[in-house]
Amino acid sequence: MMSTESRRSPLAVGSGLLCFVLVVGGASGLLNEWLGWFRVFGFLRFLAPEGYEVYSYVVMIAVGAVIGAAGERAGR
Numbered sequence: 579m580m581s582t583e584s585r586r587s588p589l590a591v592g593s594g595l596l597c598f599v600l601v602v603g604g605a606s607g608l609l610n611e612w613l614g615w616f617r618v619f620g621f622l623r624f625l626a627p628e629g630y631e632v633y634s635y636v637v638m639i640a641v642g643a644v645i646g647a648a649g650e651r652a653g654r
Contacts, residue, residue, distance in 0.1 A: 586653050593649025600642025607635035 586594075603619035610617045611631055626634035 590653025597642045597646030600638045604635040604638030
């Protein structure tokens with residue numbers, strides 16, 4: 579039986595998932611732009627405007643890190 583001490587709030591779980599998707603998707607987008615072969619979350623390419631892909635992937639990584647930090651803070 580799980581104790582109530584180890585449960586995480588739904589906000590922390592959701593923000594953790596969003597953080598993971600944005601950080602891994604942004605990193606794989608950067609690797610795809612630079613190396614041309616690595617793509618994990620292909621659906622994130624639709625969020626990057628034509629000609630600004632590298633900037634968009636860097637912003638995705640930064641926003642994912644901020645969301646993850648905020649979710650951890652809210653989960654305490």
